[in-house]
Amino acid sequence: MSARAIMFQGTGSSVGKSLLVAGLARAMLRRDLRVRPFKPQNMSNNAAVTQDGGEIGRAQALQARAAGVAPSVHMNPVLLKPQSEIGSQVVVQGRVVGNARAREYQAMKPSLLPHVLDSFARMRAAADIVLVEGAGSASEVNLRTGDIANMGFAHAADVPVVVIGDIDRGGVIASLVGTHAVLDPADRAMVAGFIVNRMRGDTALFASGMDTIAQRTGWAALGLVPFFPDAHRLPAEDAADLALTRRPGASVRIAVPALPWISNFDDIDPLAAEPGVDLHLVQRGQPLPVCDLVILPGSKATIADLAALRAEGWDIDLYAHHRRGGRVLGLCGGYQMLGRTLADPDGVEGPPATVPGLGLLPVDTVLGGDKRLEDVQGECAGVPFTGYEMHVGRTTGDAAPLLHIDGQPDGAISADGLIAGCYVHGLFAHDAQRAAWLRRLGTDAPPRNHTADVETVLDRLAAHVESHVDVAALLRLAR
The missing domain is CATH 3.40.50.880 (Class I glutamine amidotransferase (GATase) domain)
Known part of the structure; x- marks a missing residue:
């Protein structure tokens, strides 16, 4: 029987998807589940060497650590390593296959989907649950054709989606409701719920905000997560996130x-x-x-x-x-x-x-x-x-x-x-x-x-996430 899977997409980049997945991986490990992280496509110059002789994004290596397993190239089958404002080195299942400018990569993506699905199947075979992380924003409808990172993958692999918004940067209601508005009906139907991340101050003050988002979108409210102050003690995925x-x-x-x-x-x-x-x-x-x-x-x-x-x-x-x-x-x-x-x-x-x-x-x-x-x-x-x-x-x-x-x-x-x-x-x-x-x-x-x-911080992160996210509901929604 295949492992269950659930996908976490964001209203934008740097909304805290990687950290939440790491926390959930450790929390589910502590429930005696075999957990595997998975990110179809990542863009980062912070990479890690895997035991199977390739490279993946550092965030997936941290998530593997949280899940108590060795990192594998199949946890991040497509890695883009920017070398200029418009071009990147392309790494597929741990190996460099060449360089591509942004427009060239858009044309390349459909040919990469079989590699992505192959790696995903390998992760499912080794797990009870796979936690999938999207890339960038779920609402980038201009990049939807040929997508392998967000809704394109969710459809191809039939994985339900949870959308994450970042309240710390402001406008989280508009971000989540706007994401719902711009998704086409088929993509919208893949979304099972939402999480609001990085709340500072009294969470009770945003209770009505959670209700508003749920009413406007029809998505289940799965958590309001306070800011995690020890986040800076874990490896950052992007240089812009270094604190x-x-x-x-x-x-x-x-x-x-x-x-x-x-x-x-x-x-x-x-x-x-x-x-x-x-x-x-x-x-x-x-x-x-x-x-x-x-x-x-x-x-x-x-x-x-x-x-x-x-x-x-x-x-x-x-x-x-x-x-x-x-x-x-x-x-x-x-x-x-x-x-x-x-x-x-x-x-x-x-x-x-x-x-x-x-x-x-x-x-x-x-x-x-x-x-x-x-x-x-x-x-x-x-x-x-x-x-x-x-x-x-x-x-x-x-x-x-x-x-x-x-x-x-x-x-x-x-x-x-x-x-x-x-x-x-x-x-x-x-x-x-x-x-x-x-x-x-x-x-x-x-x-x-x-x-x-690092292990202590991951344990604290898991406890933090479990206190504010309905993990049981996530496990029920996963399929």
Whole structure:
């Protein structure tokens, strides 16, 4: 017998679908159900490596964790990784199949539906219930033809829909009633109910609002969910959702330039959670502040982001920071930027080009070849770590290695020990490794258990969602 399934679509992007699905996954796991998350199509540069050797959106990896299972490429069969304002890398069932501009991708979508349904069937075969997350807005009727992310998938897989609205941004009644109004009758019939998310203050004040939405739409009111204050302690799916806690009086100050095509930015989450760290995500138009460490993050368009870094004057700030004795760490794309040259002869990430790097490490990078997607383990300065690599290209040079992976030298560190870079993501999620870096920056705070912290927040999220969403009704509605 196939597992039941229910789909959560939004009135818009960033209404909290991913977090609600994670909370429901943990809540249903605690009811001894086998739960699998599923998102037909995702757009994000924050990706995770799966045990089956591919990549999916980081939100689905978090949802898998909430469900107590290993992430699989079939949890997010189509992943779009933006490389420009109009084009993205297209990843299907974990593997890159090419690049597509927005119009090209619209024509490609019908050919992707069989892959989506194949992955969905695999998830159903392993579960008691599948929690499906839509993408963007359910009301984007201009994109309805060929849709595989929202109502197109719901119809193809015969999955009932719950629509989520975000009251924190205002206009939630109009958003939900308007979604009902613009859906065609067949799509409207797929909707079983609605949830209003991120309520601040007294929920009783919106009781009449819930009644109004139910009366205007005929949809069942399934929950009014208060704002979850610990949301920032879980990995964000989009850079726009990053909400790092500033601690101006902290003993260690770290700056991270918010590059336009920043990727795998959850690398910095474990540092941001440290009570002794003030982590500043520096927005465009702001100078890099005086700090102990600058982290150049991963990038989905490294040459374009390097140009943006220079346009902001952050390269000048970085050189001044180094002259003051400040440390710099480049991760993946940030590592590539620190070298002497950066070449993309085949146009992997944009127009073919070779550009000078920042010249802070004696290495050179050539983009190309197969994408490396692999979990790794090793040691850095004698301290073990686990992490993963997700990159295209090879970096070579005569710098001393920063670390060793399976006994082999990797990464680079400058002669003065202040500039370093590597391809390892998740480096700071390892407690001992994070503590070692913080000691170098002047703090000897005992290491937190990052894994336990995330698990605690997921348990709190599950309790929060269960207190305000009719989970029993969701289970009845699922089919």
